[in-house]
């Protein structure tokens with residue numbers, strides 16, 4: 001899919017793939033085909049396409065919703081070079097589909113909305129558009145679970161989650177489950193990464209991915225991701241360079257934690273900015 005840059009053929013193929021997976025899982029849609037196009041960029045001349053599906057919760061009297069996000073776009077190509085984005089963020093999209101499959105089998109208490117965003121790499125445009133034009137009332141959204149780069153934990157085999165500085169209750173709910181997780185899970189990435197990339201400081205994880213627009217709306221969020229690695233935004237972010245064993249355990253951990261948060265969702269309150 002040639003790096004899935006927004007407005008390319010490869011990006012459309014990726015969107016088709018996700019829509020076909022949603023359909024195969026019987027995920028419900030607000031539109032005939034899960035697609036929610038939006039305009040962005042200078043003079044709104046560019047177009048992205050978010051994919052949205054949902055699973056209704058068992059608590060039919062409550063309208064509380066968890067939004068799971070993962071961006072499916074990446075950097076595309078430069079000349080002959082393809083930026084594959086296996087970790088960034090085919091991994092997060094796969095984890096989102098695993099969550100969808102789990103919750104189809106074991107229905108969630110709350111409504112779960114799955115949002116595969118486009119134009120994240122251009123500036124979080126898919127998630128920015130979503131929070132300004134949500135298909136449900138914004139007040140119904142109690143939590144954003146954002147998945148961006150979850151397939152390789154480095155030498156320390158570590159998966160991070162961010163969002164507990166803004167909402168301590170998320171950390172308290174997950175604390176009893178940290179020691180039994182199948183990967184080393186750490187709260188972190190809440191300040192600028194200490195890792196230096198090519199002599200420059202790493203990105204600020206508070207704003208670096210699709211949870212940021214939710215945070216700005218006062219919605220609690222938990223962002224799962226691994227530390228910046230040498231293949232980040234390089235042509236070497238390939239399938240061969242992900243860590244399959246870590247990836248499986250990481251997805252398992254994300255599913256387990258998400259189930260805990262669904263069951264305890266009423267304990268979360270909104271956050272201050």
Ligand SMILES: [Zn+2]
Pocket residue numbers: 071088089148149209
């Ligand atoms: Zn990413």
